[in-house]
Amino acid sequence: MSKHSIARLFSAALALGAPFAHAQLGSQPAKLDVIKVRDDIYVISNVAVPGLTTALITNEGVLLVDDKFEADHDNIMKALKTVTNQPVKYVINTHYHTDHSGGNAKLQAEGTLAVASDNARARMVATNQPGQPNITFSDRSTIHLGGKTVEIYSVGARAHTNGDVVVLFPQQRVLSSGDIFANGPGTSAELVDYPGGGSAKEWPKAVDAALKLDFDTVIPGHGLVSTKKDLQDYRVRAQNFSDTLSQLVKQGKSKADIEKVVRGQFAWEDFHVQFALDGLINEFK
Numbered sequence: 001m002s003k004h005s006i007a008r009l010f011s012a013a014l015a016l017g018a019p020f021a022h023a024q025l026g027s028q029p030a031k032l033d034v035i036k037v038r039d040d041i042y043v044i045s046n047v048a049v050p051g052l053t054t055a056l057i058t059n060e061g062v063l064l065v066d067d068k069f070e071a072d073h074d075n076i077m078k079a080l081k082t083v084t085n086q087p088v089k090y091v092i093n094t095h096y097h098t099d100h101s102g103g104n105a106k107l108q109a110e111g112t113l114a115v116a117s118d119n120a121r122a123r124m125v126a127t128n129q130p131g132q133p134n135i136t137f138s139d140r141s142t143i144h145l146g147g148k149t150v151e152i153y154s155v156g157a158r159a160h161t162n163g164d165v166v167v168l169f170p171q172q173r174v175l176s177s178g179d180i181f182a183n184g185p186g187t188s189a190e191l192v193d194y195p196g197g198g199s200a201k202e203w204p205k206a207v208d209a210a211l212k213l214d215f216d217t218v219i220p221g222h223g224l225v226s227t228k229k230d231l232q233d234y235r236v237r238a239q240n241f242s243d244t245l246s247q248l249v250k251q252g253k254s255k256a257d258i259e260k261v262v263r264g265q266f267a268w269e270d271f272h273v274q275f276a277l278d279g280l281i282n283e284f285k
Protein backbone atom coordinates (compact mmCIF):
# COMPACT_ATOMS: atom_id res chain seq x y z
CA MET A 1 0.00 0.00 0.00
CA SER A 2 1.42 3.40 -0.93
CA LYS A 3 2.19 5.93 1.75
CA HIS A 4 -0.62 8.11 0.47
CA SER A 5 -3.21 5.32 0.59
CA ILE A 6 -2.20 4.59 4.16
CA ALA A 7 -2.48 8.27 4.97
CA ARG A 8 -5.91 8.39 3.38
CA LEU A 9 -7.10 5.39 5.37
CA PHE A 10 -5.82 6.94 8.56
CA SER A 11 -7.35 10.32 7.92
CA ALA A 12 -10.59 8.60 6.99
CA ALA A 13 -10.58 6.66 10.24
CA LEU A 14 -10.70 9.93 12.16
CA ALA A 15 -14.27 10.34 11.06
CA LEU A 16 -15.13 7.48 13.38
CA GLY A 17 -14.70 9.48 16.53
CA ALA A 18 -12.39 9.27 19.45
CA PRO A 19 -12.72 5.72 20.78
CA PHE A 20 -11.94 4.04 17.48
CA ALA A 21 -9.24 6.54 16.56
CA HIS A 22 -7.71 5.98 19.95
CA ALA A 23 -7.65 2.21 19.57
CA GLN A 24 -6.38 2.06 16.00
CA LEU A 25 -4.23 5.13 15.57
CA GLY A 26 -1.64 7.03 17.50
CA SER A 27 -0.19 4.07 19.37
CA GLN A 28 3.19 4.92 17.85
CA PRO A 29 4.60 8.45 17.82
CA ALA A 30 4.63 10.09 14.39
CA LYS A 31 7.69 11.67 12.83
CA LEU A 32 7.38 15.44 13.23
CA ASP A 33 8.84 18.40 11.33
CA VAL A 34 9.04 22.00 12.53
CA ILE A 35 7.92 24.58 9.97
CA LYS A 36 8.39 28.32 10.54
CA VAL A 37 5.27 30.26 9.51
CA ARG A 38 6.06 33.60 11.20
CA ASP A 39 8.88 34.76 13.51
CA ASP A 40 6.72 33.64 16.47
CA ILE A 41 4.48 30.96 14.90
CA TYR A 42 5.62 27.44 14.07
CA VAL A 43 3.84 24.35 12.82
CA ILE A 44 4.78 21.00 14.33
CA SER A 45 3.78 18.83 11.43
CA ASN A 46 3.02 15.38 10.32
CA VAL A 47 1.10 16.14 7.13
CA ALA A 48 -1.46 13.31 7.23
CA VAL A 49 -1.98 11.91 10.74
CA PRO A 50 -1.93 13.20 13.42
CA GLY A 51 -1.87 16.41 11.42
CA LEU A 52 -0.73 19.89 12.36
CA THR A 53 -0.03 21.56 15.71
CA THR A 54 0.38 25.35 15.79
CA ALA A 55 2.78 26.89 18.33
CA LEU A 56 2.70 30.60 19.22
CA ILE A 57 5.88 31.60 21.05
CA THR A 58 5.82 34.51 23.50
CA ASN A 59 8.20 35.65 26.25
CA GLU A 60 5.58 34.55 28.82
CA GLY A 61 5.08 31.05 27.46
CA VAL A 62 3.84 29.03 24.50
CA LEU A 63 0.27 28.55 23.26
CA LEU A 64 -0.48 25.45 21.19
CA VAL A 65 -3.41 24.75 18.91
CA ASP A 66 -4.04 20.97 19.01
CA ASP A 67 -1.68 18.49 20.66
CA LYS A 68 -1.99 15.30 18.58
CA PHE A 69 -2.18 11.82 20.11
CA GLU A 70 -0.89 11.13 23.60
CA ALA A 71 1.98 9.11 22.05
CA ASP A 72 3.19 12.25 20.24
CA HIS A 73 3.61 14.33 23.40
CA ASP A 74 7.35 13.76 23.90
CA ASN A 75 8.15 14.50 20.27
CA ILE A 76 6.07 17.69 20.34
CA MET A 77 8.04 18.86 23.38
CA LYS A 78 11.34 17.95 21.67
CA ALA A 79 10.29 19.85 18.55
CA LEU A 80 9.36 22.90 20.65
CA LYS A 81 12.73 22.82 22.41
CA THR A 82 14.39 23.50 19.04
CA VAL A 83 12.71 26.94 18.92
CA THR A 84 12.05 27.97 22.55
CA ASN A 85 12.65 27.10 26.19
CA GLN A 86 9.32 28.64 27.26
CA PRO A 87 6.75 26.35 28.94
CA VAL A 88 3.41 25.56 27.29
CA LYS A 89 0.81 27.71 29.07
CA TYR A 90 -2.26 26.90 26.97
CA VAL A 91 -3.43 24.31 24.47
CA ILE A 92 -6.56 24.99 22.42
CA ASN A 93 -8.34 21.90 21.03
CA THR A 94 -10.08 22.71 17.73
CA HIS A 95 -12.40 19.71 18.39
CA TYR A 96 -12.58 16.58 20.52
CA HIS A 97 -10.81 13.99 18.32
CA THR A 98 -7.81 12.34 19.98
CA ASP A 99 -5.42 13.31 17.19
CA HIS A 100 -6.09 16.92 18.29
CA SER A 101 -6.59 16.56 22.04
CA GLY A 102 -4.79 13.33 22.97
CA GLY A 103 -1.84 15.22 24.47
CA ASN A 104 -4.00 17.20 26.92
CA ALA A 105 -3.52 15.00 29.99
CA LYS A 106 0.28 14.99 29.74
CA LEU A 107 0.38 18.74 29.13
CA GLN A 108 -2.01 19.40 32.04
CA ALA A 109 0.29 17.36 34.29
CA GLU A 110 3.01 19.87 33.36
CA GLY A 111 0.79 22.87 34.22
CA THR A 112 -0.79 23.64 30.83
CA LEU A 113 -4.44 24.74 30.69
CA ALA A 114 -6.57 23.09 27.98
CA VAL A 115 -9.21 25.21 26.22
CA ALA A 116 -12.07 23.98 23.99
CA SER A 117 -15.67 24.67 23.03
CA ASP A 118 -18.46 23.59 25.39
CA ASN A 119 -19.54 20.99 22.81
CA ALA A 120 -16.05 19.57 22.33
CA ARG A 121 -15.65 19.14 26.07
CA ALA A 122 -19.11 17.56 26.39
CA ARG A 123 -18.12 15.05 23.74
CA MET A 124 -14.86 14.26 25.54
CA VAL A 125 -16.80 13.70 28.76
CA ALA A 126 -19.37 11.50 26.97
CA THR A 127 -16.62 9.36 25.41
CA ASN A 128 -14.69 9.24 28.70
CA GLN A 129 -11.64 10.81 27.13
CA PRO A 130 -8.76 11.79 29.42
CA GLY A 131 -7.43 15.37 29.47
CA GLN A 132 -10.80 17.11 29.56
CA PRO A 133 -10.47 20.87 28.96
CA ASN A 134 -10.11 23.25 31.92
CA ILE A 135 -11.69 26.25 30.18
CA THR A 136 -14.65 26.23 27.77
CA PHE A 137 -16.81 28.77 25.95
CA SER A 138 -19.85 28.68 23.67
CA ASP A 139 -19.27 31.37 21.10
CA ARG A 140 -15.86 32.99 21.28
CA SER A 141 -12.97 33.62 23.62
CA THR A 142 -9.72 35.57 23.67
CA ILE A 143 -6.42 34.63 25.29
CA HIS A 144 -3.80 37.29 26.05
CA LEU A 145 -0.27 36.00 26.53
CA GLY A 146 3.04 37.85 26.49
CA GLY A 147 1.57 40.89 24.73
CA LYS A 148 0.00 38.73 22.01
CA THR A 149 -3.68 38.12 21.34
CA VAL A 150 -5.29 34.85 20.33
CA GLU A 151 -8.96 34.85 19.27
CA ILE A 152 -10.97 31.63 19.29
CA TYR A 153 -14.22 31.46 17.31
CA SER A 154 -16.91 28.83 17.26
CA VAL A 155 -17.78 28.37 13.57
CA GLY A 156 -21.50 28.61 14.41
CA ALA A 157 -22.46 25.56 12.34
CA ARG A 158 -21.98 21.82 12.49
CA ALA A 159 -19.21 20.67 10.15
CA HIS A 160 -16.54 18.09 10.98
CA THR A 161 -18.17 17.80 14.45
CA ASN A 162 -20.65 19.89 16.43
CA GLY A 163 -17.90 21.64 18.37
CA ASP A 164 -15.43 22.94 15.79
CA VAL A 165 -13.52 26.16 16.48
CA VAL A 166 -10.96 28.17 14.51
CA VAL A 167 -8.13 30.13 16.11
CA LEU A 168 -7.06 33.53 14.78
CA PHE A 169 -3.69 35.17 15.44
CA PRO A 170 -4.71 38.69 14.36
CA GLN A 171 -1.28 40.31 14.74
CA GLN A 172 0.31 37.63 12.55
CA ARG A 173 -2.67 37.25 10.17
CA VAL A 174 -2.65 33.48 10.63
CA LEU A 175 -5.65 31.17 11.12
CA SER A 176 -5.50 27.65 12.56
CA SER A 177 -8.64 26.04 11.14
CA GLY A 178 -8.81 22.60 12.73
CA ASP A 179 -10.56 19.97 10.64
CA ILE A 180 -13.15 22.17 8.95
CA PHE A 181 -10.32 22.44 6.38
CA ALA A 182 -7.77 19.89 5.22
CA ASN A 183 -5.49 20.42 2.26
CA GLY A 184 -2.85 18.06 0.97
CA PRO A 185 -2.07 14.56 -0.24
CA GLY A 186 -4.42 12.01 1.28
CA THR A 187 -6.14 14.48 3.60
CA SER A 188 -8.81 16.31 1.67
CA ALA A 189 -11.75 13.87 1.51
CA GLU A 190 -14.74 15.01 3.58
CA LEU A 191 -14.57 13.74 7.14
CA VAL A 192 -18.04 14.14 8.55
CA ASP A 193 -18.18 12.71 12.07
CA TYR A 194 -21.93 12.00 12.37
CA PRO A 195 -21.79 10.45 15.86
CA GLY A 196 -19.86 13.59 16.87
CA GLY A 197 -22.58 15.87 15.50
CA GLY A 198 -20.97 16.66 12.13
CA SER A 199 -22.87 17.80 9.03
CA ALA A 200 -22.02 17.93 5.32
CA LYS A 201 -24.99 20.25 4.77
CA GLU A 202 -23.84 22.89 7.25
CA TRP A 203 -20.12 22.53 6.52
CA PRO A 204 -19.96 25.43 3.97
CA LYS A 205 -21.46 27.78 6.61
CA ALA A 206 -18.64 26.87 8.97
CA VAL A 207 -16.08 27.73 6.29
CA ASP A 208 -17.90 31.03 5.65
CA ALA A 209 -17.53 31.92 9.33
CA ALA A 210 -13.78 31.32 9.06
CA LEU A 211 -13.49 33.27 5.80
CA LYS A 212 -15.03 36.36 7.44
CA LEU A 213 -11.91 36.68 9.58
CA ASP A 214 -8.87 38.70 8.57
CA PHE A 215 -5.82 36.53 7.75
CA ASP A 216 -3.46 35.53 4.92
CA THR A 217 -2.16 32.13 6.01
CA VAL A 218 -4.15 29.06 7.07
CA ILE A 219 -2.79 26.18 9.09
CA PRO A 220 -5.30 23.38 8.35
CA GLY A 221 -6.13 20.47 10.64
CA HIS A 222 -4.31 18.13 8.29
CA GLY A 223 -2.17 18.76 5.23
CA LEU A 224 -0.02 21.69 4.17
CA VAL A 225 0.24 25.29 5.32
CA SER A 226 -2.17 27.10 2.98
CA THR A 227 -3.53 30.48 1.90
CA LYS A 228 -6.91 32.18 2.28
CA LYS A 229 -7.46 31.43 -1.43
CA ASP A 230 -7.04 27.70 -0.71
CA LEU A 231 -9.75 27.97 1.94
CA GLN A 232 -12.03 29.82 -0.51
CA ASP A 233 -11.50 26.97 -3.01
CA TYR A 234 -12.29 24.44 -0.31
CA ARG A 235 -15.55 26.26 0.43
CA VAL A 236 -16.58 25.78 -3.22
CA ARG A 237 -15.79 22.09 -2.95
CA ALA A 238 -17.72 21.70 0.31
CA GLN A 239 -20.79 23.33 -1.28
CA ASN A 240 -20.45 21.14 -4.36
CA PHE A 241 -20.25 18.07 -2.13
CA SER A 242 -23.37 19.08 -0.24
CA ASP A 243 -25.32 20.01 -3.41
CA THR A 244 -24.33 16.79 -5.17
CA LEU A 245 -25.40 14.63 -2.25
CA SER A 246 -28.64 16.52 -1.81
CA GLN A 247 -29.50 15.96 -5.49
CA LEU A 248 -28.63 12.26 -5.48
CA VAL A 249 -30.76 11.60 -2.42
CA LYS A 250 -33.69 13.65 -3.81
CA GLN A 251 -33.50 11.66 -7.04
CA GLY A 252 -33.90 8.51 -4.93
CA LYS A 253 -30.54 7.05 -5.98
CA SER A 254 -29.55 3.79 -4.34
CA LYS A 255 -26.88 3.60 -1.67
CA ALA A 256 -24.65 1.78 -4.19
CA ASP A 257 -25.03 4.59 -6.74
CA ILE A 258 -24.27 7.25 -4.13
CA GLU A 259 -21.25 5.27 -3.00
CA LYS A 260 -19.93 5.29 -6.58
CA VAL A 261 -20.17 9.07 -6.72
CA VAL A 262 -18.48 9.76 -3.37
CA ARG A 263 -15.69 7.32 -4.25
CA GLY A 264 -15.28 8.62 -7.80
CA GLN A 265 -15.87 12.33 -7.53
CA PHE A 266 -14.86 12.98 -3.92
CA ALA A 267 -12.06 10.46 -3.30
CA TRP A 268 -13.82 8.60 -0.52
CA GLU A 269 -12.21 5.32 0.49
CA ASP A 270 -13.39 2.24 2.35
CA PHE A 271 -13.31 3.84 5.80
CA HIS A 272 -15.31 6.88 4.74
CA VAL A 273 -17.90 4.68 3.12
CA GLN A 274 -18.12 2.25 5.99
CA PHE A 275 -18.53 4.82 8.72
CA ALA A 276 -20.02 7.96 7.17
CA LEU A 277 -22.08 6.98 4.12
CA ASP A 278 -25.23 6.00 6.05
CA GLY A 279 -25.05 9.21 8.07
CA LEU A 280 -24.56 11.21 4.90
CA ILE A 281 -27.56 9.71 3.11
CA ASN A 282 -29.64 10.07 6.23
CA GLU A 283 -28.76 13.75 6.54
CA PHE A 284 -30.05 14.60 3.06
CA LYS A 285 -33.30 12.59 3.33
Ligand SMILES: [Zn+2]
Pocket: 014, 095, 097, 100, 160, 179
Ligand atom coordinates in the same frame (compact mmCIF):
# COMPACT_ATOMS: atom_id res chain seq x y z
ZN1 LIG B 1 -10.91 15.42 13.47
